[in-house]
Amino acid sequence: MNRVGIIGIGHGVFGRRSDATVQELAFEAFRAAMQDAGIDRDALDASVIGSVPEYHKQRSLAGVVQEYLGLVPRPTWLTEVACASGSAAIRTGWMGIKSGLHDVVAVIGCQKMTELSTPEILALMGRVGEVQWESGFGTTFPAYYALFARRHMHEFGTSRENLLQVAVKNHHYGAKNPMALFRKEITLEKALASEEVATPFQVYDCCANADGAACVILASEEKATELSDKPVWLDGMGCASASMSVLRRPSLTGLPSAQQASSMAYEMAGVTADDIKVADVHDCFTVAEIMAYEDLGFCPKGESGRFIEEKQSYIGGKVAVNVDGGLKAKGHPIGATGVSMTVEIAKQLRGEAGERQVPDADVGLTHNVGGIGQYCFVQVLKKD
């Protein structure tokens, strides 16, 4: 057996971080993770940086972060797959250890979204959609996911309220997360009265851009056992791709990449969806979490509306989902998000999530989507 363990986790405050450069954000998370692991830099062999580089004025981001963290001359490089860049970095670090190249690797997801102006950011984001046939004709990200939402409502009777119940839940838990961008509860009434964005979406259906960083320290089984008395294991690593264009998708009510990535991860970890006690899923829009319930097998196809209605994704329900606030309330620094999810699930499995702790959490999952599901990374984490 040769597992890869998480021996340190660190997370900065997500938000408009005009107080910090991207490398300073990275350091904040890295320092916390190293202190958590109780190791110093001598123990580290390499780093992997998850980020979408073009949002920063300084390019060659891996080098900048590497130097600022004091990790020169170790190997480093950056992984990019839009909003799933952080999970690609974890997968890369995992492979680095599992391959025998490295024993201990720092994985840092970091992103500054506020260096550029809003029009610049909108232009960049639009270009993550298929530029030749789609984004040029108005399919911004809210518009893409609004298509998914309308289709889900049409086919399965998912209600407007169901979508916003996801937001209400995630704000409920976000209020308990000191690292979250929005730390206040919202009511369904308030959400239903919010400004329209792209039919059927209103403001509270959409997550918010944020600056932020998160870090995990990965180690080989031998090193993890030696260095940590509470390692969490990355036992299932799923990853799949899907077409850029929604025109070439078989259905608009789910993400095929999420279905495939989760099957892979479950099989590799030797678990089923029923074993998952806590999950962080990619709720960039409310419908994304609705689709994730089904794509991940938490409920049968088409029944997500009832699932959230019955609070099955709250603590105490079938599986606790996004009890750190999710992208919705925690904020979405795109390169950091995947690592942030892994930090949260590791914390839950360690039983250290405080007032949002999921009882008896022994198996957890992260579900990190890039673009409109062009990529999906699913990881299954276990306590022992």
Added chain:
Amino acid sequence: MNRVGIIGIGHGVFGRRSDATVQELAFEAFRAAMQDAGIDRDALDASVIGSVPEYHKQRSLAGVVQEYLGLVPRPTWLTEVACASGSAAIRTGWMGIKSGLHDVVAVIGCQKMTELSTPEILALMGRVGEVQWESGFGTTFPAYYALFARRHMHEFGTSRENLLQVAVKNHHYGAKNPMALFRKEITLEKALASEEVATPFQVYDCCANADGAACVILASEEKATELSDKPVWLDGMGCASASMSVLRRPSLTGLPSAQQASSMAYEMAGVTADDIKVADVHDCFTVAEIMAYEDLGFCPKGESGRFIEEKQSYIGGKVAVNVDGGLKAKGHPIGATGVSMTVEIAKQLRGEAGERQVPDADVGLTHNVGGIGQYCFVQVLKKD
């Protein structure tokens, strides 16, 4: 023993490829590599894309390439470390196989440098230098390397002619490479008469941006032996980082990351510099090849001038360097370059390089630099 083998190589024509999008360039190289390997897509488990995404109007490049190559729903992601992005992709693919996650992986380096205007490209490239203290004050890439050149000349008496002798050699061999951007010989006199760029550099000291792609198919030892009768083995994988800023370097006459990455790669492969018969090194400027001779141990420190003067890096000399034309004559599509190097060395070890074949080539090396040496990846390849 569990080696990783190269079972297929493919390379497109480098140049101003207004005939092709970046995904079409990727396909050109991918198809050639798949035909070379004699396999079809069913044999592939995953892909890794090496590229610098911000030069393309379409973002989320891994997804675009993945779909265009017909590789959905396989895992894919992109690696970025400036001009070493291609080698980071190979290292990632190598780890994916070595970790046991995958058996056969396609690694594609691809880059379109001509989608943006020249001022846009210059602005982007400048930002790969350290923006806070250096690039804002005029250290473009030619200026950075010109600093290295002047220091090398000052400390070791390396002559203006020595630098341009590198260009003469690389054009000599580039003329024999049908995939090269510049396929004509130049004379030292012509080079010495060319326009000034950044003292001491003239036009012929500098490589040229180009569009292009290259692809290698990697396989586990078991699969490589099964699928190929001429696998080439990736036995040494070195990687190191260095400070962003030249102000924080101990010396300007070499790249510490190259020295460290090559030591790692030699040790891992069980070879020394003396065993290397053929090498592709990162000659973005003539002095970069001069420094590489020393950083890689091909000649003692400070003796590179004499080394090129004596034609020790020609076929028939101590070690044949850049006999595909190098970045100088072949062109430099930044994300493709590392993969292009690996394609060339594999071809040499297979004895298929035609009129630029290095006799008895059994051990070869690639040396791919990101930025001004913030990253260096060195790979040692063996025939058997």
